[in-house]
Amino acid sequence: MNAVRQLKKEFPEHAILADMKIADTGAFEVEMAAKAGADIVMLLGNADDSTVQDAVRSARKYGVRLMADLIIVEDPVKRAQELEKMGVDYINMHAGIDQQMTGKDPTPLLERIIQAVDIPVAAAGGLDAVTSAQAVKAGASIVIVGGNITQSDNVTESARKIRESVDATEIPDFKRQTLEQETRRLFSEVSTPNITDAMHRKGAMKNIRSMVDGKKMVGTAVTVQTFEGDWAKTVEAIETAGKGDVIVIYNGSPHIAPWGGLATLSCLNKGIAGIVIDGAVRDIDEIRKIGLPVFATTNVPNAGDPKGFGEINATINCGSQVVNPGDYIIGDDNGVVVVQKERAYEIARRAKEVEKNEKRLYEEIKRGSTLSEVLKLKKWEKM
Template identity: 60%
Template sequence: MKNAVLQVALDLLDLKRALQIASESLDGGADWIEAGTPLIKSEGMQAIRSLKEHFPESILVADMKVADTGTLEVEMAAKAGANIICILADADDSVIAEAIRASRLYGVRIMADLINVNDPLTRANQLEKMGVDIICAHVGIDQQMSGKDSIDLLTKLSDRIHIPLAVAGGINAERAGEAVQYGAEIVIVGGNIIRSSDVAGSTRKIREKMNAPSFEPHKMRSPDEETRALLMQVSAPNVTDAMHRKGAMVGIISICGNVKLVGRAVTVQTFAGDWAKPVEAIDIANKNEVIVINNDNGTHVAPWGELATLSCIKKEIAGVVIDGAVRDVDDIREMKFPLFAKAIVPNAGEPKGLGEINTEIQCCGQYVRPGDWIIGDESGVVVIPSERAYEIARRALEVRKDEERIREEIRRGSTLSEVVQLIKWEKK
């Protein structure tokens, strides 16, 4: 191959949408089309037949993820029009052998997917000897969310496997070029094409990087920096969607309107109007952290005002969340500081010093521990458990990408219920 092949994974549920996106991706320079596993599960072999009918000149990959009945499933996909059929690399050797025999009978190729294989290099060598045509270094979506990387897997195989190598999982334009340099002959891209509002444009950028690959120095970031950067790209609703509609605080609003906060929590337990511990927390909190205060639901007296806010700004604290009231909001709004509270009241309390800092608290219906991540915008505030923060941030970014494509299809004249096929997918 002169240039590496760009394969577009149509991991969608609706065939009509898949056909449209396939057409746009081919316009942008894609080479192969993949009927993704979700599409095959949703639409069956008709997905493969329709893609072949609409794009007869394109190589069609069927991601069957064959784990059993190798002959039967390869035969099904081949007769429907697939040129390459994906099987699971960790399937039993008898399944692999049957799939390979069937592929020779029907004139198709076999791609073995290394997803979840414990010893990928050993297994790849075994599969090569058995007669598999292509090995795919694939890290699945759920694994990507926890930080596993497909190109890391590719590098373990490069120069040690003598059949074509494919790579899949979290590939964008920059990573596509990197994958080619590491020996990928087939680069498989799903979400960064099919969820784009400009499918052809996104495909074109990836194609350009693959045709002229170059290593670009990556700035090394700490886990906290990476998590924060991801959360800054998404909204509070994106995050609750990624958490299966959990984590949202109740009855709280953004005092300064269109502002955003992201950071780890410094928690404060105080009592109605006692502003000693909230103010002391300013000295404890670090840059980019969020002070989260349980004011014992006291909305008749405020433990927070303009002077405390100014102190936060000077220390570069990311924001403040109060299960209670605030005052001096005219001054605070001029500062555009990310402050979230339940109420506004002019009454100030007294600094009695009751309560604790950095202990687990309950704030607006959610438990918050020191170090948990907080994201807030005009839609509200969400608490993310610290041990899942990076994963949730990655998942929220995928939610945002989904919405971008849906938004574009609505702009073209569809409706939300049509795009998501609401009636078809209602629970029966």
């Protein structure tokens, strides 16, 4: 409540919304927020009716308004109508952070709620300058923006862009990318450390490094299981792979290469995104001139023979990570990470949040803080 008091003191002419997410003791928490200076108090839309009704009575007593948050409500349209009848002043259509990570588009539901009630409807959940404008276009009276301002390295500029977008007289049509397009875009914008952080420090291939410095690789796996020095299946996989794929090879030896310059050039012509080898490569000078991202354990001069043993597009183990065909493979100068295809979009979104947070931390450290101070390590150490 001290935060509410401070905001009201600094901005007495502005409406202050206290996002209490009240689930119980409705009257008590509304009173607490109102006395601290809140003008609008948020309660959970799935709170019991008795809690909502008591919160409404308290709001009328103390002269504040109520907003109901529909996060995780099973039937948001029906519940919005019930909340309106009970006296709630605003409805908040809120897509939770974990829901956002799975790629659910809340716009159709927002439009249905707006049509179902006569009170103002707010939109919240992952909104940025573009999606805030789209929410207004859909009929939202209020947009609530969190992480895209608070986690920005320049909060003023981020807030200004959002303000300008919702005030624009003409809001352009926004064509959303497919999940695959958006997944690839997000992975291309973040680092492999961002991704492993988003996966709770998992997914990194062991002992595999970039053979071509400064190259970023994002693509879906075409897997190859082969044997020491047998390069037949690795080359045949070039015919199987398509544009934007990554060929992922388990070779079984750091001493005999199943891959070299000619195979790399063939991949470049097909638009293949890169190569990952649990094993060695050769022709490293040619590979670096070609410039295609290639990741391996080492480089050696000698190759084996095309015997034809092995399999294409089977589940393999590469760098101590299980890789299935279609999994996302991301590589940069830090190394290579594998992300299960079923969770690729979610992990890409979570990695983007990690990146935003790190940019904010960089700015705070530049202003003179230490990393320990910024992260409040001593406060959060396990006692």
